[in-house]
Amino acid sequence: MSKKFAKQGSHYTAVVIYFNTWLDFFCQNHFLRHSYILSVTLHKDYGYNDCAYLIFLRLKMNALNLAIKEALLSAGNSKEVNKAYLEFIKANFIIPIEQSTDEEQPKVLFLQENGHVFLPVFTEISYLNSWALEIAEEIKLLKLSGVDLLKGLGDDVTVCLNIGSEIYKEFNPSEITRMRSIVLKLFKK
Known part of the structure; x- marks a missing residue:
């Protein structure tokens, strides 16, 4: 190549x-x-x-998908899991938002089921396009860094990364809290 x-x-x-x-x-x-x-x-x-x-x-x-794959293959080895968390923090994300959203106050598309809140987030436009095929005309895209995404998330939100891809991963609220603590440690130094 x-x-x-x-x-x-x-x-x-x-x-x-x-x-x-x-x-x-x-x-x-x-x-x-x-x-x-x-x-x-x-x-x-x-x-x-x-x-x-x-x-x-x-x-x-990409580096995040590869780190997630390695963490999954390692059956939860803490070194591999922490590497995936660090890659999440460093990554850039594409988030679908409502078409009619004000650019200063975007309304992200949350999915709600059985009292749980899920946020679809993507690392590649091809993953988003596959997922959003039926609603493509109704959404716009918001691009955020991992740090900014973590800052803006509510406490009980599950991040659904790359829905429909071969390395789909849900980051539950406790994992989000863990990544926020890593960010705080990084910025204290």
Whole structure:
């Protein structure tokens, strides 16, 4: 991949997948949604006319997504979890807001269910676009740093990061409180 297209801080993974039939490929297409197919190789020389290998590139693994993935894989190892919290604090977020919102007093879109409040937050525009497909005309976007997001959150809000993505994560109120304490420690120094 040329440096022109490689984004610093992103994780790129090349994957090879084998499908028995084209139907298998189409059934698995939801998995390839955020990928770019590099090549398709049909293996007619082996008599498998309907078989193919696909090589594709998975994108959108920024530092926060990668840290979350590592924390999840580590089964809650505190070092990996704290790294994910630090990446959250350093990250920039895209938040859907109401279209009719005053720019100085934006009204974010909260989801409420069974007395719980959820805030959809995204690190990549492609994740937001997938989620907001049906309401795209009714929203605007607000961009905030992790620190500013933490400052503006209520006490009982759960942050839903990258809804619909392969690394979806909910940050519950106790995790938000933990990240706020990290911010306070960082700014005291």
